[in-house]
Amino acid sequence: MDFSDQRVSYEKSMLDESNLPTDAFVLLHQWIQTAIDKQVNEPYAMSLATCGDDGMPSVRIVLMREITENGLVFYTNYLSAKAQDMLENPHAEVLFFWHELERQIRIRGTIKKLPEAQSDAYFHKRPHDSQLAAWVSQPQSGVVESRDVMEQKFAELKAEYPDDAVVPRPEFWGGYELLADEIEFWQGRANRMHDRIVYQRQSAQDSGWHVERRLP
Template sequence: MDFSAERLSYEKGELIENNLPSHPVELLTNWVKTAVDEKLIEPYAMSFATCGDDNLPSVRTLLMREITQPEDSTGKLGVVFYTNYDSDKGDDILQNPNAQALFFWHSLERQVRISGKVRKISEKKSTDYFHNRPQDSQIAAWVSEPQSGLVTNRDAMESKFEEYKQKFSETSQIPMPKFWGGYELVANKIEFWQGRANRMHDRIRYNLQPDGSWLMERLLP
């Protein structure tokens, strides 16, 4: 299959420095809100890349659940997601907390790349979120241990789900597994990409400075 002749001209928007906020959280929030308002399918979905001690990069699609401004660091921003701590990504994060998230909204001709360090959020916050999930999703979290582990077949997985469903049928609240919870990617760099005609795309990068301010820079396409 050869797609070398395929071309699209991106002409829906622009990024001009004079029109941009000094803090990237405002622009990120605005872009996510636009994607939601446009009713894109899972506009909060992001590709999330990690790399452990083996130096082999690994990427997967996750759902961002919150945009944050961490209270312990003036000027910073973060994105929160939830997963199994014993997963491959959890092992990578334990070995190397540096990671990158990528949002791509094709119909808006926009992309955001967030680089930073990952840390666990509080157990209370994870627990509150866990109990707000649908009950079947809570049970699935128990089934996923160890996430990415081998399973004989689909039937074995379904059987395990039914076992946990029966186990928790008499409980008023399904407990959150100790191996499950939230992470926050705290950004030190964030790049906004807006497609433009003739491949003269707009790329604006914000770099976090030691004093908590953000340095805005334009990158060549």
């Protein structure tokens, strides 16, 4: 298959540093709100890139569940391949790509586990059967003999925890916060002359952001 003639010209918007907010999170909120308002597909889905001791990067989609003062929150299995990577190397990058808006955002920083109470609160907000699925997928990323094995375990859990029963949060399941050190906003432009504006967090004493334009 040859895709070399496939081209889309990006012309929907632009980024001009002379009228951008000084706080990266203000722009992040604005872009996410626009994605929601414009009904892009899965605006909360982000690619999460991690790299453990083996030096081999891995990337997969997770759902952003909250924007905090300093970062983004997502939930997963603490024994998964990604969790092992983040244990070995607590740095990660997430990426949103919204084709409808011709926009990409990259956020990199340091990973921190959420307090248990916060994971408890979110776990119990999930649909009952999704809670059971968290118990089934243990250890996430491990090999399972067949789909039947999963269905069987799910059925056993359904019997143990009928719809009105409280499902305990597995201790191997919970949230992480990615504390942002750098946020890049990318806006597609015509002729591949795209706009890339990067915000870098200044030192801990100075809560501001350094803003620079990078070549596309």
